[in-house]
Amino acid sequence: MTRYVAIGDSFTEGLGDTQPDGTERGWADLVAAGIAAGEGEAIQYANLAIRGRLLEPIVTEQLDAALSLSPQPTLLSLNGGGNDMLRPGGDLARLVELTERAVRRCNEAGVRVLLLSGADPSGHLPLGSRMRPKGAALTEAVRGFADQYDVVFVDMFNDKEIQRRHYWSADRLHLNSAGHRRVASMVLDALGYPTEAHVIDPGPSASRSLLAEARYYREHVLPWIQRRLAGRSSGDDRTGKYLDWVSISSPAVPERS
Template sequence: MHDAIRYVAIGDSFSEGIGDDGAVPFPGWTGRLASGMARELDADVSYANLAVRGRLLAGVLDGQLDVALALDPAPTLITFCAGGNDLLRPRFDVRTLIDPLERAAAKVRDRGIRLALLSPADPSAGLPLGHLINSRGDAWADAVADLADRHGLPFVDVSRDPHLKRAEFWSADRLHMNPSGHQRVAELALHAIEDGPAPTEPAPARTGPKRLAEELRYYREHVLPWVQRRVTRRSSGDGRSATFPDWTPVR
């Protein structure tokens, strides 16, 4: 039997699990990863999730990391995935983001805690200005991968998974993954972090033309509210707190 695992996730909406409305005890790829570790490793797993939607990378490091390190008993594993919201801002600079992440990685290492890094999921295929978002995402994935390599950390390159750009893995807002997307990320993470089974290969993609009415509804229901939040400097995470702030047993 594997040693007991105390796993805490920090990050933004991706790690919070937005878009996963599947019938699982712990939604989102982080919760599915916790369940996968309990199942595949025959381990006693405790799970906490401090991620909050809308958070920029600085907000994750400043507002969640110390809380994660202060959990009692201490975590044995932390996953970090952030930067996706930074990619969508007018100003984006990789060095400004990677330096504080490197300091955070050293802080976790000095506490004797395992840290796994993930690149954010890449929604660019379905979004306006997708080419810009894709190029920024590649630059960020390269920087995180290099940091992980230099520090000997597990790295899950979600943004460049060959399947996850397909529409069937994304929810209606095209910005957050649906249950199928979260499940695939959980499988990728379990394989990279705990040497779990190789992820299941998805069925061939089904494609079809986008209908004008659907596109107009998408812009009205999802793009315009997002723009309004940017203009008014509001975040979808304003007033929200962590979904699993304390250790919860995973059966």
Template structure:
């Protein structure tokens, strides 16, 4: 099937964090998918904003997406709901409301499950039940509302650190490429099969020094920032705008942020 009006919704993963281009822009799975779909008349918008939860996407991104009259909408989100401590019941409700809303106006909608990254996080065992609840809700909503399910929950590559960035949470360029491959496969659109070919060899095991640097450079600054923002009533993503708020040809790139 040919798509000409592609809109991506989501959080930092949709924005493309940790898939950095030489010119300072973020690429990410959505840009990579758009590059495969690109053809005369094709236009693409990316409404993803880092830090956004599913309920925020419903309020902030869905109305904008509906106004663009897309023929393909892809949703990637839920990680911030899991990290923020939302209950399993709240997460399930948010998933249902979001998928129901998007499928009401877009003829083709695709939704992702999340890989289990709990083993990468401090006290990650506390996240696992919420990740399971999120994935169960995504599968149910996809079935209920006729969305395309991109189920990456059991992708073994989640255990290969080369698919993740320095914080061990966001995807690296290789991870974004693999995610794009999973989506294109689910949509039955031809693409470079190497995107889904597992990397040769294995990642070098992290040393004690690596873990300490990760805690110092990645975990503690994020924990401090979240605590500070909570005190002043600021939420993750506040002040950031979508990198491609309007449908436009892929060749028309947004300016470098900052």
């Protein structure tokens, strides 16, 4: 039986794919359901990702918890570093080292690894042009050792389709439901479950008015700045949404085992 655990930040938690009951679904949940459908049987799934997390706690605290699950996972997905790159400065070599160390730990434990580079939001963000080179460099560095460790690597950062405005939430930092569906389709295909890449055709993009821009800065940018100044994170006092194995039978909703 496949036992799939996901670790990471808001990208893996599923922010932006908000369901009618207010919960966040996301690409990892969709991948779990897709694997179950592909296998034709229920799988076990856990999601330890927490919004706002930097890479170090992802590859220490979350990875420790993931490898401690019983029974042990057979597949682990890892994405992180986006929150590190949103902060001034940052040590790219350190991010690469942390990622590679996490991959080695999984290999030593006999757990198959799926690495993802996050989708590139820089075209929509204030000062995004400063962020993009960091994301591109991290993506290429991870690609450089992915083959060495025989991991599955899915490069969403260089996917031009998902960079279109229509795949992003109102905060311009997190994917919306269509964006998460596209990531899930590409991940499933890379894992060996043939899936056509999800594409939407929303028509031409409308220009953003000054009023809309002012609202965006008031509702999304200023709160983010205030959290940074206060030393707080959107993920403070939060835990992952599935801390232990849940049973997934496609297309059923997760049920706690």
